[in-house]
Amino acid sequence: MKSPKVLYIAMRLLQSAALAALGVAGSAQAQGSDAALIEQGHRLAIAADCAACHTTPKTGAAFAGGYPIVSPLGTIYASNITPSKANGIGDYTLEEFQAALRQGVRKDGAHLYPAMPYTSYTQLSDADTAALYAYFMHGVKAVDQPAPQTSLPFPFNLRSSMAVWNAMFLKDSRFVPDASKSTEVNRGAYLAGALAHCSACHTPRNALMAEDGTKPLGGGSLGPWFAPNISADPNSGIGAWTEAELVQYLKTGRVHGKAQAAGPMAEAIEHSLQYLPDEDLKAIAVYLKQTAAISDGQSKPRFDHGEASASETEMRGRATDVDAGWRIFSGSCAACHQANATGTGNEAYPSLFHNTTTGADRADNLIATILFGVDRTVDGKPHFMPAFGDAASFTDRLGDQEVADVANYVLSHYGNAAVKVSAQDVQTARAGGKAPLLATLQPAIAPALGVVLIVLILLVVRGSRARRKH
Ligand code: HEC
Ligand code: HEC
Ligand code: HEC
The missing domain is CATH 1.10.760 (Cytochrome Bc1 Complex; Chain D, domain 2)
Incomplete structure (x- = not known):
């Protein structure tokens, strides 16, 4: 289904490539429409959030890569995708760029790890990949600086193993609109x-x-x-x-x-x-x-749990029988979220009841919020909650048991009282969360392959002996 728009864009790209090769500047009109294509690619790159992984936050040049993605199997570094010919994707053709986005295959033919979300980008249209290509070739500044190399443990260091994974899990096809939907x-x-x-x-x-x-x-x-x-x-x-x-x-x-x-x-x-x-x-x-x-x-929905509670004020002044979590809530949370957890009227500090994080049937995001805080800048305005797990930036650091205590206090008084947090849960979250099965098995894969090999050798030896006996 080649739309006239796709053909038009392809023609424009060919035209600009030809002009660039000849070293001649395009006409004013051609420059105008190239600029529009580059701008469209820019908007698509924002919607696809390429910078999330390819730009190192705060310190890195745009799209110069190097951002470490900590996967359960080891650290994967995002590539430099600036148009640098030495270290980036400057010599990628449109087809090679499309293959990276939609099939997870690099220019040199090696497979990318699915930390690069090609299983989603595979749905991108030809027109949108062409616009993205125009943006990355002409709208991004080349940065001649290599991104660090990824080295995962065996067998994941064999990029070819991803071909098997792709055969099982990559649905290599473009988005097809559902005619029955609007x-x-x-x-x-x-x-x-x-x-x-x-x-x-x-x-x-x-x-x-x-x-x-x-x-x-x-x-x-x-x-x-x-x-x-x-x-x-x-x-x-x-x-x-x-x-x-x-x-x-x-x-x-x-x-x-x-x-x-x-x-x-x-x-x-x-x-x-x-x-x-x-x-x-x-x-x-x-x-x-x-x-x-x-x-x-x-x-019931996650946002529908809990209510304001006066328990914080009631416990004040009691000498004994105070909840360990109450002390921490009172000292570390109530100043912002208020004693009864209703938050502030101007909504700068949210209520801790009718809040999906305290009403969920699992405490992951509550624990993670307490450990890592909130840091989100929207429309130029920061929304910030301190990270209570961070020793370096904050004096009010909480230990594993303390985080568990305050989380349990919040859950039982304002959230989903059925959910309980242990110090072990907090320790696991602090260390980066539960490793999935594949990562847990990884250390055993090489020995397991070794055992399979030995068994195979034994079988072959026995088989040949058996044959010789006859
Ligand atoms: C969730 C993280 C993530 C996002 C989002 C992401 N990438 Fe990537 N990308 C990666 C990682 C990681 C690699 C390197 C993978 C590897 O080494 O196997 C990579 C590799 C690439 C490569 C291969 C370059 C090379 O030669 O090594 C290209 C091209 C690329 N990305 C383009 C894009 C574009 C364009 C977007 C946005 C449309 C995008 N990526 C969004 C993580 C991401
Ligand atoms: C300095 C003020 C401040 C303190 C102290 C504070 N918070 Fe927050 N908290 C915030 C802000 C700001 C937000 C995010 C508001 C937003 O996103 O608009 C937030 C958000 C939250 C959320 C929702 C997070 C999410 O992403 O769903 C929870 C849960 C929470 N805080 C719990 C706590 C607990 C428990 C404590 C005490 C250990 C605490 N807060 C201490 C300011 C604070
Ligand atoms: C990089 C990972 C990531 C991506 C990409 C992402 N989300 Fe989320 N999303 C999360 C996490 C983690 C939370 C929980 C945040 C919290 O509670 O503070 C969340 C929360 C939400 C919530 C609130 C749910 C609740 O009950 O509190 C909505 C709605 C949501 N995401 C929609 C989307 C949509 C739609 C997209 C795509 C346009 C998207 N998300 C992309 C990770 C992601």
Whole structure:
């Protein structure tokens, strides 16, 4: 399905390449439309959040790579994707660029690790990949600086092993609109699925770390954080949010009486989603509200738990029988979130009841918020909560048992009282979260392969002896 637009863009690219090769400047008109294509690519790069991984926060030059993605199997460094010929993607052709985005294959033919979300970008249209290419070739400054090399342990150091993984899990096909759905739903599906890669975080992963296709957007672990179920289920997902609330959350990271965004979601909003036009955010919201409901058995929405409680004030002045968590809440949390946890009227500090983080059926995001804080700048305005797990930046550092105590106090008085936190849970979160099965098995893979090899050798030896006897 080649639209005239695709052909037009292809022609423009050929034209500008030819002009560049000849060393002649294009006509004023050609320059104008190239600028439009580059600008379109720029907007797409923001929606796809390429900078999230390819720009090292605060210190790094735009798209020069080097950002360490700490995966359970080891650290994977994002490549330099500036147009540097020596260290970046300056000599990638459009086709090679498309293969990297949609098939996870590098210019030299080696496979990329799926830390690069090509399983989502594979849906990108030809026109959009062409615009992205124009932007990365002509709208980004070349940085001649190599990104650090990734070296994972055996067998994951064999990039060819990803070919097997791709054969099992990469659905190498472009987005196809669903004719039975509205244009807006299809637009939202493309934005959420191909560009903003919501599923890379919000869909659970199987034992081989591929997205579990049976539970789309059903909630997934990200180290110490948990990207909640955002399917249309009214209790387990976001079915009971209004479209306007979803738009507000994606644009600002906060909806009073519902949720705030910290950790990886704060980053997605800060670098990408806040810049999307309102109609795109609305399309994503409309799309989310009609996804298949994935239920994990919740009987009411996460945002509907808890209420204001006077327990903090009641416990003051008691000499004995005070909750260890109360002391910490009183000393470290109440100043901002208020003694009865209602937060502040101006909404700068949120209430801790009617808050998805305290009403969820798992405490990951509560523990992670206390340990790592909130740091999200939207529309030039910072939203900041200190990281109580950080010794370097904060004097009020809390130990594992203290974090567990205050989390349990918050859960039992203001949130989902059925959820309990142990010091061990906090220790695991501090160390980066639970390792998935594959990472747990990794140390055993080489010995296991060795054992298989020895067994095979023994079988061969025995087989040949047996044959010789006859
Ligand atoms: C979630 C993190 C993440 C995001 C988002 C991301 N990338 Fe990547 N990308 C990576 C990592 C990690 C690698 C290197 C993987 C490896 O070494 O196997 C990579 C590699 C690449 C490569 C291969 C370059 C080379 O020769 O090594 C290209 C091209 C690329 N990315 C382009 C993009 C573009 C364009 C976008 C946005 C549309 C994007 N990436 C978004 C993580 C990401
Ligand atoms: C890099 C990982 C990542 C990406 C990409 C991502 N999310 Fe999230 N999302 C999270 C995490 C983690 C949370 C929990 C944040 C918190 O509670 O502070 C979250 C929270 C949310 C929530 C609030 C849910 C609740 O109950 O509090 C919504 C809604 C949401 N995300 C929608 C989206 C949509 C839509 C997209 C794509 C446009 C998206 N997210 C992309 C990680 C991600
Ligand atoms: C200096 C003020 C301050 C202190 C002290 C503070 N917080 Fe916060 N807290 C904030 C701000 C600001 C936010 C985020 C508001 C936003 O996102 O708009 C927040 C958000 C939260 C959230 C929601 C996070 C999410 O992403 O869903 C929880 C839960 C929370 N705080 C718990 C606590 C607990 C428990 C303590 C004590 C250990 C504490 N806070 C101490 C200011 C504070």
